[in-house]
Each structure stands twice: as C-alpha cells, then as structure tokens.
Amino acid sequence: MAEVKLIGAWFSPFSRRVEMALKLKGVEYEYIEEDLSNKSPLLLKYNPIHKKVPVLLHNGKPIAESSIIIEYIDETWEGPSILPKDPYERAMARFWVKFIDEKCTVPMWKACSSPGEEGEKAKEEAAQLLKFVEEEIKDKKFFGGDNIGLVDISANFIGYWFGIIQELMGVELLTKEKYPNLCEWIDGYINHSFVKDNLPPKDKMTEVFKAFTQPGYSGYKPKV
Numbered sequence: 001m002a003e004v005k006l007i008g009a010w011f012s013p014f015s016r017r018v019e020m021a022l023k024l025k026g027v028e029y030e031y032i033e034e035d036l037s038n039k040s041p042l043l044l045k046y047n048p049i050h051k052k053v054p055v056l057l058h059n060g061k062p063i064a065e066s067s068i069i070i071e072y073i074d075e076t077w078e079g080p081s082i083l084p085k086d087p088y089e090r091a092m093a094r095f096w097v098k099f100i101d102e103k104c105t106v107p108m109w110k111a112c113s114s115p116g117e118e119g120e121k122a123k124e125e126a127a128q129l130l131k132f133v134e135e136e137i138k139d140k141k142f143f144g145g146d147n148i149g150l151v152d153i154s155a156n157f158i159g160y161w162f163g164i165i166q167e168l169m170g171v172e173l174l175t176k177e178k179y180p181n182l183c184e185w186i187d188g189y190i191n192h193s194f195v196k197d198n199l200p201p202k203d204k205m206t207e208v209f210k211a212f213t214q215p216g217y218s219g220y221k222p223k224v
C-alpha cells in the first residue's frame with residue numbers, strides 16, 4: 001500500500017487545504033505536525049527551498065506548495081474531482097487560486113494587522129480585490145459549482161481564517177452588506193459537513209492570532 005505522509009501545521013490554511021484534498025479523495029495518510037518556530041530536520045530535508053508546510057510525502061518522495069500538492073492528489077487518486085475536467089474551467093480555477101493567494105491575502109491580513117495609514121490603504125485595496133471574488137462566486141453555491149473544488153478549498157483563508165481575524169481586530173471589511181454573495185458562500189462553506197470537520201477550532205485560532213499581536217512575541221508568525 002502506498003505510503004502517504006503530510007508534514008503540516010494545524011493552524012495553517014495551506015496545510016488544511018491539503019488535508020481537505022486528501023480527505024475528499026479518501027486517501028489515508030499519516031499527519032506529522034511541524035513546529036514552525038523550530039523547524040525539524042524532516043521539513044528542511046524535504047522542503048529545502050521554501051522551508052514551509054505543507055509537504056506531502058508519497059512513497060518517500062516530497063512535493064511542496066499546496067496548489068501543486070492538490071493537483072498531484074487530484075491526478076493520483078480516484079474519487080471526486082477537485083479540479084474541473086474542462087480545460088478552460090481548469091485554467092480559470094487555477095487563475096482564481098493564484099489571484100487569491102498572490103493578490104488578496106496580504107492586503108486582507110494587513111487591513112486587520114497594520115496600524116494607521118498602511119492599514120487604511122490595505123483596507124481599500126482588499127475591499128476592491130474582494131469585489132472581484134464577489135463577482136466570481138455570484139449565485140453559485142461553490143466556486144466549483146454544486147460541489148466543493150480547488151478554488152473553494154484554496155479560498156479557506158477568506159472562508160474561515162479571515163473572519164476570525166476580523167472579529168479579533170474589530171475590522172468590518174467582509175460584510176454581508178458589501179459582499180452578499182461571498183458571505184453566502186462562506187456560510188455554505190464553513191457549515192458544509194466535510195469542511196466543518198477540517199477546520200481548526202475557532203478559540204484555538206483566536207489564541208494564535210492574539211499571540212501574534214503581543215509585543216515581544218517571538219514564536220512563528222506569517223511574514224507579509
């Protein structure tokens with residue numbers, strides 16, 4: 001039997017994406033929790049370039065970068081498709097994942113965490129970028145159509161993590177009034193039985209974000 005291991009961090013939206021993909025396909029795997037404030041020789045050996053989680057090990061061979069891992073999982077195991085079959089739809093799914101990862105996440109994070117002018121600028125930028133995502137989801141149940149797919153899994157920061165940060169920091173950016181479609185997607189997404197079971201508990205996540213904001217905190221913190 002194939003041996004599948006995942007090096008991850010429980011609080012990481014990127015790790016959770018991969019866990020969701022493995023579970024969607026029904027792949028059995030061993031989970032190895034990484035301490036990002038004191039990286040293990042295992043992580044450094046298998047992801048020497050980025051030194052980040054997640055890393056998937058399949059029969060001892062490593063794959064890094066969550067989007068690449070998810071595509072690998074989709075191509076390797078049978079079960080519900082994570083990427084659309086149609087080449088155009090597949091290209092567009094990749095486009096939205098890239099857009100969310102490379103354009104949206106940092107301003108969203110800064111909108112909540114940066115003080116003063118930088119924070120205000122980030123809020124404006126994030127608000128505009130989220131409008132594109134709002135347009136894309138429109139009246140679809142999921143980005144993947146009727147079923148959860150690549151973009152849904154990959155938008156888990158928007159769907160879950162961001163809500164916790166907003167609440168903690170008292171920011172009201174992604175609201176029902178301004179983003180009704182996206183908020184409806186969030187409701188459907190986080191309450192979907194499969195997703196619900198694959199998200200870190202809100203109170204534990206809040207503690208992590210609280211710790212990041214403490215003066216003198218020296219543990220792992222996302223670099224933006």
Ligand SMILES: N[C@@H](CCC(=O)N[C@@H](CS)C(=O)NCC(=O)O)C(=O)O
Nearest residue numbers: 012013014036052053054065066067
């Ligand atoms: N582009 C990467 C991002 C992964 C990532 O940022 N992982 C964070 C945890 S949320 C990490 O391992 N950070 C360690 C570091 O920056 O040193 C992916 O999609 O897998």
